[in-house]
Amino acid sequence: MGDLYLIDGTGIAYRAFFALDTWLKNSKGLTTNAILGTSRMMLKLLNDFIRKDEDSILFVMDKKTKTYRNELLESYKANRPKAPDEFIEQIPYILNMVEYMGINVTSADGYEADDIIATAAVKYKDLYDNIYIVTSDKDMMQLIKENIFILRPEKGITDIVMYEENRVKEKMGVPPKKIIDLLSLMGDSADNIPGVKGIGIKTAQKLLNVYNDIEDIYEHIEELKGAIKTKLIAGKDMAYLSKRLVRLQYDAPLNYEKKDLIYTGFTDKFQDYLKELEFKRIIKELGFENEEKIESQENDYSKKVEYELFASENVKDLYKKIEKSSKISFDLETTSLIPNKAKVLGVALSPEPFVGYYLDLSNETEEKKKEILTELSNLIIKKDIIGQNIKYDISVLKNYDINIENIYFDTMIGAFLISPDSRRFNMDDLAEKYLNYKTTKYKEVMSGTLFSKTLKDVNIESVKDYASEDADITHRLYKVIYPKVNASKLDRILNEVELPLIPVLAEMETNGVYFDTKYLKQLEGEFSKKVNQLMIDMENLAGYPFNPNSPKQVGELLYKKIGLKGKKKTKTGSYSTDAESLEYLKGQHPIIEKILENRKYQKLLSTYVIAIPKMVNEKTGRVHTSFNQTGTSTGRLSSSDPNLQNLPIREEEGGRIRKAVKPQSEDGILLSADYSQIELRVLAHISKDETLINAYKHGKDIHTITASKIFGISEEEVDSHARRVGKTVNFSIVYGVSGYGLAQRVGIGVAQAQTFINKYFELYKGVGSYQKSILEFAKNNGYVETLMGRKRFIKNIRANKNEIERMAINSPIQGTAADIMKLAMIKLYKNLPSYAKMILQVHDEIVIELPKSKLEEVKPILKDCMENAFKLDVPLEIDMKYGDYWMK
CATH class of the missing domain: 3.30.420.10 (Ribonuclease H-like superfamily/Ribonuclease H)
Known part of the structure; x- marks a missing residue:
């Protein structure tokens, strides 16, 4: 259902004004500190919390009108100093900025922003998974319950702390449902809420830890003694008046439907408005x-x-x-x-x-x-x-x-x-x-x-x-x-790769893939039995039945009942149960492996084993997947309906699903070719590293060479385990892995992993030089590119974030490998005989269906087209397999 974010716009803007200096002005003399601070706050929310096209957001402002609270108490909010003129003049710009970000802005006569937010929280509560209120106002804590939370800016404007029931009680001394009564007793000088004279926060907390609310307190007033009793009796009217002032209203006019609030991204005017206000740093950070x-066109398009x-x-x-x-x-x-x-x-x-x-x-x-x-x-x-x-x-x-x-x-x-x-x-x-x-x-x-x-x-x-x-x-x-x-300068990649590939993919989609549906039905029964057994095993280990597909129930089991400590937290403050988090917990309790295994089989069943037979075309008897050229930023193809790119081909179960892919004719055969270590070969070419180049030119095993170096042993002493570690190091370096990341992949300590990385760069000095130079290039140009000129624009590269740097290091390598594969497909399309049909391209592999009698004719064509698709400093090599099903 997504989440809803309700923003206390007035409070956020006011906080931004006082958090940043008023000397911030643009060339026109406009003070911009509140606009800038609010913009940064909203961009942080959009970046860290909001899921585009899934979550909703509403920015709520106060209006300069009187509310019923002013009628109840003439001095309500009278203590607040008049808003500075420099702040007031920025409000229209703030509203424009927020709207240009693609966020709805609302206010209502006779209602404060708090009341509108309260109304929205109640009105839309059942339409969303969670509701998050972004505010610094402690009055709003009264709304926290079940799926309603507060995100509170603290320490400036972009340090956000989430408040749920426990944190409220920790900070305020009472649960959310008693916040109204707490403020009614102690008062609030900021809003001129009188409270009970002489009752401070400590006394109010003690009273509310004994009694339910102020009504309960006054019902049992005779149980109290001394000065507290006297003060409460004297301040009874003010207590009840304060409660009416503090209690939020739930009847503000709100006519939005859910579809109106879903966040779909920046509007076209956002970038221009940033330029108008001269927010150059934000423009740069966003990669605009x-x-x-x-900006100017001969025609009004x-x-x-x-x-x-x-x-x-x-x-x-x-x-x-x-x-x-x-x-x-x-x-x-x-x-x-x-x-x-x-x-x-x-x-x-x-x-x-x-x-x-x-x-x-x-x-x-x-x-x-x-x-x-x-x-x-x-x-x-x-x-x-x-x-x-x-x-x-x-x-x-x-x-x-x-x-x-x-x-x-x-x-x-x-x-x-x-x-x-x-x-x-x-x-x-x-x-x-x-x-x-x-x-x-x-x-x-x-x-x-x-x-x-x-x-x-x-x-x-x-x-x-x-x-x-x-x-x-x-x-x-x-x-x-x-x-x-x-x-x-993208014309080469357009004209030599992407456009010629279109008819190739159209032909492959028309060809389709034949699946043995009887075999898949057999697999369905087998995998379903496995899932049922896993359910029994998990229930036995947990001690009670639970739904392994429910993140909430899995979280309660792992983190509350068993007492494990997770890797990362969700937006609600609880530990995550996603795949990465469960992988982190492996080995700490036997149920973790069972949950992961259950998820694997459930996914295989729903995505492939059960789904594929439903996709078989009645006319052709085949499945016609769609190949997408715009699905990945690196240029790799993606596929959908079904998504064969995500098939776990290295696992036994994935291999078993591959066996369902067969030639449709009894006299047919499948021939596949997989590029051997294409990304490492591209790395050798791009980095010009002599050790890598010489190894590939002379047919040496690069994984053995790396293992020999990192373990400090001769190549003859490298066993299967050491080679496996060497292989992991080789492919991890391509992705710019950190010591911590390598430690996770290999299952060793971070210090040892960092030693392996250091030794790797001692051996492959050209790779280290390449990584430094590509990061410098990205910082200076804002993009990296493949050998064919495909660009990947790197936003925030100067922030030196690990993920961004890994992207900059890997994109030219992975993107070039993708370009080479596409060139090979184009070449095959032109050279394959009509009886040989390309049916699949997955990862670094191409699959062809053809008559058995023509196998020896097609093998050299496949080898030539793939190995000569692009000229590198090292040879491209393929591994060919053929058989009655898609070979692993």
């Missing part, structure tokens, strides 16, 4: 220097235009409209998002920005569609073809025996190359980001007609506008994104 927004509709009978008129254009963007409207199930309903074309045509084919037979689509494709393949995720369109056209390969530009891939760490590359988001254009969404078109299932059921004028807009906006995006690709 490498992601400049288009945000304007709306009219589009033109064509029917099949006047298709010749459409051909005339586009025949003279050199570039054309096109987009298919279909009946399904699954390419091999999709039937074409129409074609949208745009020969230039602000122009769009839609050819309606929804009422034609499939034969007629094929005829027209073939004519149209013969015309457009002579032009430079532009698309948005065009792999889908060319995959659909394969259903009509039409092959399109001359792709000039794909806006999705172009956007990915210039900003590989972004999350969204769909056209709607790209249009908003680069064109300041809000597109018509599919669900908006579909909602216009009752019971509509596809666009065929929708008014043709609406379809025409929706579809033509897609083609037009794609052409506009090309005009904006393509120059940025060239300006960033």
Whole structure:
């Protein structure tokens, strides 16, 4: 359900004003300390706590209006000094800043921010997993219960402490439900809450540790003695008045629905506003220097235009409209998002920005569609073809025996190359980001007609506008994104790798993968029995039944009942039960291994064993996974439905699932090839390390060489264990591992691990020099790049955070390895005979399905294409396997 964050905006802004000096001004003379402090506070929250597209956030402000509390007590908050003019003048800028961050801002006449927050906490409580209130106001502690917590800024503006029931009692001496009564007795000078004269916090705490609330105290007033009794009797009216002042209201007007509050990221205006306020450091920290927004354009790419509709009978008129254009963007409207199930309903074309045509084919037979689509494709393949995720369109056209390969530009891939760490590359988001254009969404078109299932059921004028807009906006995006690709010197990776790969992946997706579903059913029974036995074992070890899939129940078992101490804490302050945390606890109690094993089998069952048979295409009898070019920042391919990239191939159970992948024909065979140590070979080339280069040129075992050095023994003395450690060290160094990280991987002490690392760099001096130089390059340029020029923009590199440095060290290596694999796939696509089909690419491996009789013909082609895909200083080598199933 996600979490909801309610921000006491007035309190945060006021705290920021006094936390930072008022000499902070921009060149226009505007004091910016409160704006800057609030911005930093909110960015910390967004970075450390908020999960984009999952969590919700609301920024709440006081209004300059009187509330019922002013009517109850004229002097309410009268003690507060007047807000400085320098603070007041910053409030509009703070509100703008927060809104441009993508956060809703609200306030209400007659209500304080506290009351609005209280209303929201109660109103939305059941819609979220947890609610977090960000405030310094101790009054708000009365709201803490079950899934409601407070995040309290302490020691400045970005040191945040979480308060739950125990911490409240620890700090205030009473639980959250008694905070109202505590403040009613002791008063609060900041808000001019009178309280009971002469009763301080210590006395109030003692009273509330005996009695439930002030009502209970006054019911038992005769039990009290001396000065305390006298003071309470004299201050009774003030006590009850104070309680009415302190108690929060729950009836503030709030009309937000959950969907309105979900955080979706910065708006387009955020970056410009940072520039306007001259917050250069924040701009740099966020990496906006490498992601400049288009500030000036010859055309206003945000304007709306009219589009033109064509029917099949006047298709010749459409051909005339586009025949003279050199570039054309096109987009298919279909009946399904699954390419091999999709039937074409129409074609949208745009020969230039602000122009769009839609050819309606929804009422034609499939034969007629094929005829027209073939004519149209013969015309457009002579032009430079532009698309948005065009792999889908060319995959659909394969259903009509039409092959399109001359792709000039794909806006999705172009956007990915210039900003590989972004999350969204769909056209709607790209249009908003680069064109300041809000597109018509599919669900908006579909909602216009009752019971509509596809666009065929929708008014043709609406379809025409929706579809033509897609083609037009794609052409506009090309005009904006393509120059940025060239300006960033990404044209080589675009034109030599990513664009030629599109038809390769489309072909592989069309080929599909054959799974032995009977074997998977057998595996399902076996794995299910294993899970059932694990459940029994876990219950016996725990002493009671519990749900191993519930983080809360697992946490209570491990950290409360058993008494283990976890590695890290969650946002709620409890120890985490994620995979990393459980791996940390391995060996401390036998139930840990059982929980991890249970999770493994559950995942294998749900993701592969049970899921895959449901994905088999009725027509082909095969599973057609989707290969994604924009799924990873390093350039590696990812796959989905099913995700075969995450199959645990090195574990026995993963290997057993691989056995389900077989040739569909009895006379078929699977041939696979896996690059041998490709990342270490790339490291040898990039680092120019002589020891590494010589080892690979002369066919020596690099893991034995490393083991010999770190253990101080001869290569002949290296046994299987020492070699295994050497292998771990080699691959860990590629990822810029720390002493602690290596210790975790090898199972040794941190000091010994650091000694291994030091000895490694004594042997491979070029690797150490490479790591220093690439970090310096990243700090100076804000990015690192592969040998093919693929860039990875590194944000906050100057912060010297370990994770960021590891990213800078590894990305050129892993990215180059990914580029080489893609080049190999392109080469294979061009050289493989038609009877040999590429069906999978996973990690560093390619799998081909072919007739057994052709195996010896294809093996040398596979070897040549992969080992000569790219020229390094060391040879590329592959390991080939073949058999009746996907060999491990």
